[in-house]
Amino acid sequence: MIDLEKLKFDENGLIPAIVQDAVTKRVLTLAYMNKESLAITVEKGLCCFYSRSRKCLWLKGETSGNYQHVVSITADCDRDALNVLVEPDGPACHLGTASCFENPLWQSETLEEFSLEKLYGLLMGRKRDLPAGSYTTYLFEKGRDKILKKVGEESTEVIIAGKADDKKETVYEIADLCYHVMVLMADMGITPEEIHKELASRHVIDRKVKQEKMT
Secondary structure (H helix, E strand, O other): OOOHHHOOOOOOOOEEEEEEEOOOOOEEEEEEEOHHHHHHHHHHOEOEEEEOOOOEEEEOOOOOOOOEEEEEEEEOOOOOOEEEEEEEOOOOOOOOOOOOOOOOOOOOOOOOOOOHHHHHHHHHHHHHHOOOOOHHHHHHHHOHHHHHHHHHHHHHHHHHHHHOOOHHHHHHHHHHHHHHHHHHHHHHOOOHHHHHHHHHHHHHHHHHHHHHHHO
């Protein structure tokens, strides 16, 4: 951990803070902090910024209820910018959107961003619209038993590939399993965030168990 006094604030006593969702890693907003607001952020575990327009401190969510619970704060290599990972209680933008960055400017024709959250969103869209010719539509139309059967089949394929020590095939089968598990999640209304929180809670328990064994 670095000393807060070693951070480099600009001539106005401010430092930019890039705020990201700790789960999805989506950039939520770009705001500014001064030494006082940063100290409050660390003390409360809630994002507190300095408003350049109003020239005062503002605790995010104090009026809207959309608090941002801080998971971590990391300074860049020059120590003149911060990356803040948070668990948001609601929209980050004053316009009511999840992120302040909602206006696409340019998109590569050959490269595409991938995330489990985007895949989940696609699956939920398939569940809602049931477009013809889609394999995902086929699974939803066949129902829960068919989806569960595919999860079981893909689990078996992972075991077979792993037993054969075939890394490439195991990666392929794990991807198939993940897809079908996410179809099940979409069918049951289970979000990636819920799984993330469950795994995070187990991580804490696992650390405690390890520490107890060492003492």
